[in-house]
Amino acid sequence: MILDRFRLDDHVAVVTGAGRGLGAAIAVAFAEAGADVVIAARSEFDLEQVAGQIADAGRRAHIVPVDLSNTDAAAALAQTAVDEFDRLDVVVNNVGGAVPRPLFDTAPKHMVDAFAFNVANAHALIVAGAKQMLATTGGGSVINVTSAVGRLPGRAYAAYGTAKAALAHYTRIAAMDLNPKIRVNGIAPGAIHTSALEIVADNDEMRSAVEKATPIHRLGEPEDIAAAAVYLASPAGAYVTGKILEVDGGIIAPNLDLPIPDL
Known part of the structure; x- marks a missing residue:
């Protein structure tokens, strides 16, 4: 049965930024597909809620409340997965971000910090995770969550867009x-209805403008990204590596204009 290829039965995954939004949706989807999950984020309360959903799906969760701006903390998650579940099959680097700023207000430090948070931390976990995958299962899958603004130029995204393009x-x-x-792929989300986009989702005028600029004419949902992650992590994606899956409603230009005036 083709749907069996989308199963992750008895696999073990690490998902960062899993307290809410995309990371939470991916972690729960993995559990629904049969995996146990190590979930990491700053907020223990948020992680507990996600762990409850994983338990409801009949799988186990191990929560790691941690500041993942620290590369050593990110790398340690691979060992945690093996300590708790005896194996590691999937790593999802979902943590990341940077505050949008006009170009003249973007200092070199902002660029350095964005690269460290979005790329260096992912690298640390991938290296540690790949070694554990090879030692415990002989292979696995890595998924990096990038962004549509990593390929589409938009104002105020010098730090964030450049870092995501690098990722x-x-x-x-x-x-x-x-x-x-070990397969390594990425997902490049567009405008997804998470807490980070509430200011748009809750404003009828802004939401309408974004939806109009999106060929599919709606905001994305976290489950749209989670479904892509299950595909890339599972045997269904076994012949896919080195690719970025664009899950963005079909946009070919930024669909959210920030109010940055012309020079």
Whole structure:
């Protein structure tokens, strides 16, 4: 049965930024597909809620309240997965971000911090995770969550967009280094209805403008990204590596204009 290829029965995954939004949706989807999940984020309360949903799906969760701006903390999640569940099959690097700023207000430190948070931390967990995958299961899958603004130029995204573009290309490079045993892919979300986009979702005028600029004419839902993650993590995606899956409603230009005036 083709649907059996989307199963993750008895697999173990690490998902960062899993307290809410995309990370939470991915972690719960993995559990529904049969996996146990190590979930990491800053808020223990948020993680407990997600762990409850994983338990409701009949799987186990191990929560790690941690500041993932620290590369050592990110790397340690791979060992945690093996300590708790005796194996590691999937790593999802979902943590990331940077505050939008006009170009003249973007200091070199903002660029450095964005790269560290979005790329260096992912690299730390991938290296540690790949070693554990090879030692415990002989292979696995890595998924990096990038962004549509990593390929589409938009004002105020010098730090964030550049870092996400770097993560996308890192994904392609890491896939070459880890072939053929570990697949490395990315998901580039567009405008997804999470807490980060509430200011848009709750404003009828702004939401209408974003939806009108999106070919599919709606905001994305976290489950749209979670479904893509299940595909890439599971045997269904076994012939896919080094690719960025664009889950963005079909946009070919930014669909959210920030109020940055012309020079």
